[in-house]
Amino acid sequence: xxxxxxxxxxxxxxxxxxxxxxxxxxxxxxxxxxxxxxxxxxxxxxxxxxxxxxxxxxxxxxxxxxxxxxxxxxxxxxxxxxxxxxxxxxxxxxxxxxxxxxxxxxxxxxxxxxxxxxxxxxxxxxxxxxxxxxxxxxxxxxxxxxxxxxxxxxxxxxxxxxxxxxxxxxxxxxxxxxxxxxxxxxxxxxxxxxxxxxxxxxxxxxxxxxxxxxxxxxxxxxxxxxxxxxxxxxxxxxxxxxxxxxxxxxxxxxxxxxxxxxxxxxxxxxxxxxxxxxxxxxxxxxxx
Amino acid sequence: xxxxxxxxxxxxxxxxxxxxxxxxxxxxxxxxxxxxxxxxxxxxxxxxxxxxxxxxxxxxxxxxxxxxxxxxxxxxxxxxxxxxxxxxxxxxxxxxxxxxxxxxxxxxxxxxxxxxxxxxxxxxxxxxxxxxxxxxxxxxxxxxxxxxxxxxxxxxxxxxxxxxxxxxxxxxxxxxxxxxxxxxxxxxxxxxxxxxxxxxxxxxxxxxxxxxxxxxxxxxxxxxxxxxxxxxxxxxxxxxxxxxxxxxxxxxxxxxxxxxxxxxxxxxxxxxxxxxxxxxxxxxxxxxxxxxxxxxxxxxxxxxxxxxxxxxxxxxxxxxxxxxxxxxxxxx
Ligand SMILES: Nc1ncnc2c1ncn2[C@@H]1O[C@H](COP(=O)(O)OP(=O)(O)OP(=O)(O)O)[C@@H](O)[C@H]1O
Ligand SMILES: [Mg+2]
Numbered sequence: 001x002x003x004x005x006x007x008x009x010x011x012x013x014x015x016x017x018x019x020x021x022x023x024x025x026x027x028x029x030x031x032x033x034x035x036x037x038x039x040x041x042x043x044x045x046x047x048x049x050x051x052x053x054x055x056x057x058x059x060x061x062x063x064x065x066x067x068x069x070x071x072x073x074x075x076x077x078x079x080x081x082x083x084x085x086x087x088x089x090x091x092x093x094x095x096x097x098x099x100x101x102x103x104x105x106x107x108x109x110x111x112x113x114x115x116x117x118x119x120x121x122x123x124x125x126x127x128x129x130x131x132x133x134x135x136x137x138x139x140x141x142x143x144x145x146x147x148x149x150x151x152x153x154x155x156x157x158x159x160x161x162x163x164x165x166x167x168x169x170x171x172x173x174x175x176x177x178x179x180x181x182x183x184x185x186x187x188x189x190x191x192x193x194x195x196x197x198x199x200x201x202x203x204x205x206x207x208x209x210x211x212x213x214x215x216x217x218x219x220x221x222x223x224x225x226x227x228x229x230x231x232x233x234x235x236x237x238x239x240x241x242x243x244x245x246x247x248x249x250x251x252x253x254x255x256x257x258x259x260x261x262x263x264x265x266x267x268x269x270x271x272x273x274x275x276x277x278x279x280x281x282x283x284x285x286x287x288x
Numbered sequence: 289x290x291x292x293x294x295x296x297x298x299x300x301x302x303x304x305x306x307x308x309x310x311x312x313x314x315x316x317x318x319x320x321x322x323x324x325x326x327x328x329x330x331x332x333x334x335x336x337x338x339x340x341x342x343x344x345x346x347x348x349x350x351x352x353x354x355x356x357x358x359x360x361x362x363x364x365x366x367x368x369x370x371x372x373x374x375x376x377x378x379x380x381x382x383x384x385x386x387x388x389x390x391x392x393x394x395x396x397x398x399x400x401x402x403x404x405x406x407x408x409x410x411x412x413x414x415x416x417x418x419x420x421x422x423x424x425x426x427x428x429x430x431x432x433x434x435x436x437x438x439x440x441x442x443x444x445x446x447x448x449x450x451x452x453x454x455x456x457x458x459x460x461x462x463x464x465x466x467x468x469x470x471x472x473x474x475x476x477x478x479x480x481x482x483x484x485x486x487x488x489x490x491x492x493x494x495x496x497x498x499x500x501x502x503x504x505x506x507x508x509x510x511x512x513x514x515x516x517x518x519x520x521x522x523x524x525x526x527x528x529x530x531x532x533x534x535x536x537x538x539x540x541x542x543x544x545x546x547x548x549x550x551x552x553x554x555x556x557x558x559x560x561x562x563x564x565x566x567x568x569x570x571x572x573x574x575x576x577x578x579x580x581x582x583x584x585x586x587x588x589x590x591x592x593x594x595x596x597x598x599x600x601x602x603x604x605x606x607x608x609x610x611x612x613x614x615x616x617x618x619x620x
Contacts, residue, residue, distance in 0.1 A: 207376075
């Protein structure tokens with residue numbers, strides 16, 4: 001596959017796919033950039049010409065901007081901490097030889113296959129609901145007053161739902177990482193007098209560091225753009241308006257496409273900063 | 289101190305009885321080598337002694353006290369693994385210091401012992417590297433260093449040289465032997481290489497299918513193997529086995545003669561045709577087709593210039609002939 005002819009043939013044959021992908025990516029990006037510099041109010045006069053950086057300034061100076069950043073970070077960090085800590089524990093557990101291992105592993109992966117909209121609805125109505133929800137029933141069984149989860153603990157609810165969805169992913173990656181650990185290292189550590197906790201801390205956790213950074217990277221990028229879960233539960237109320245949700249509101253509820261597009265551009269920049277930052281960490285980790 | 293005693297130790301994995309029952313005494317300061325073919329249970333036996341596997345039955349005593357139920361860390365033994373099992377994210381210094389850190393020694397003492405071990409093993413200039421940046425031989429030395437610093441009552445080695453190339457193997461073999469000379473600690477060494485066993489051991493334990501075939505000094509095993517298995521396993525090239533009429537004439541089921549104990553003599557009783565002749569310089573190994581006796585390997589001096597197709601007569605040295613009965617046991 002190294003002759004000039006075969007290489008150009010390969011390029012030619014790959015071209016349609018590459019062009020399609022590029023178009024798929026570039027058209028929305030260019031449109032977003034274009035609209036972000038225009039005053040575009042579909043229900044109030046349509047496209048009204050260039051706005052310069054007005055939209056950008058308005059987006060960040062709006063009173064909803066910083067709370068939205070705060071909400072985004074709260075949910076992302078909360079879900080990351082929960083999925084990684086529980087993911088490591090679950091992976092350790094699933095790595096133990098036990099009866100029915102295959103079935104348990106499939107069950108653990110299951111939440112990953114549930115669509116975000118569906119899981120948002122299911123959690124809201126079947127678990128968190130203060131009248132019919134499972135949590136409320138349990139609370140009443142113990143004579144406690146059911147918590148109005150969505151209203152009183154909106155962030156806890158959202159983090160719970162999102163973590164539930166992403167825990168399988170973290171567990172799976174961490175489990176394969178644990179399984180790739182050389183058993184003799186653990187045995188050597190055991191002979192060296194390391195207790196189970198010290199073996200975890202000094203051998204298993206450093207071995208997992210690479211997998212943990214990969215989980216961190218991938219989850220962060222996906223968690224920054226969660227939307228369906230919020231739409232299905234709080235619908236942006238009770239302070240849970242994330243950056244993504246704010247953009248959605250600007251475009252569809254306020255019918256201000258220019259402003260929303262400017263927000264979209266901010267989101268792209270933010271995601272790229274995070275990605276570069278994390279790539280660096282991962283790169284450093286992979287070098288070792 | 290490092291006296292280890294096994295009393296009818298058994299090990300089964302489910303239905304497979306890997307070690308059906310072993311009794312063995314290992315004295316303080318001895319260099320004991322377990323040899324045997326692949327899968328005969330050498331590693332399993334070593335891991336039983338280390339405490340990494342539980343015995344199915346029997347007693348393991350270390351220095352006279354029952355250690356059968358003790359966890360590995362409490363047995364005072366150190367193990368060097370075939371894969372080295374170094375901790376990849378720690379520097380050489382941290383690797384070697386790890387057991388000391390786990391034992392809660394203070395930093396000064398840790399440094400002192402690490403420096404000492406590093407100087408014994410020529411590792412002083414690599415202390416700040418990670419295992420990934422070392423050669424196979426250096427990694428092996430780090431693994432040994434990690435074992436030394438604990439000042440164990442016995443060292444356990446599981447085929448420590450099998451990942452090294454031939455030249456390095458010879459030099460590491462000598463280094464380990466020298467280490468044993470200077471430390472005078474009990475060492476148990478697993479290998480399937482009979483040359484390693486012969487050159488390093490005070491005492492060789494020949495294992496076959498989880499059973500001890502013979503225990504003895506290298507020369508004991510070489511001079512008077514207890515059975516066909518040991519006779520065939522110890523010595524290189526392998527002992528020649530002759531069955532049939534010639535064996536019957538000498539009153540046994542199988543006759544064994546080592547290649548180095550067959551002379552080429554014009555009036556020898558056995559006749560054959562040279563097949564392959566391997567000229568090693570110092571020696572020449574001849575494969576001789578000796579008709580009814582089968583193919584015999586003969587070791588001749590390096591000066592011999594015989595080649596394919598030459599007819600020769602052979603004379604076995606009469607006092608070096610081994611005779612075995614129908615069960616493979618040596619007749620004495
Ligand atoms: N965990 C285990 N479960 C089941 N069988 C095992 C287990 N470990 C070892 N065995 C079996 O026990 C036998 C002895 O294994 P062992 O590793 O002790 O062999 P060995 O003599 O060290 O061989 P080698 O020279 O190839 O390392 C083998 O037949 C192996 O299949
Ligand atoms: Mg082995």
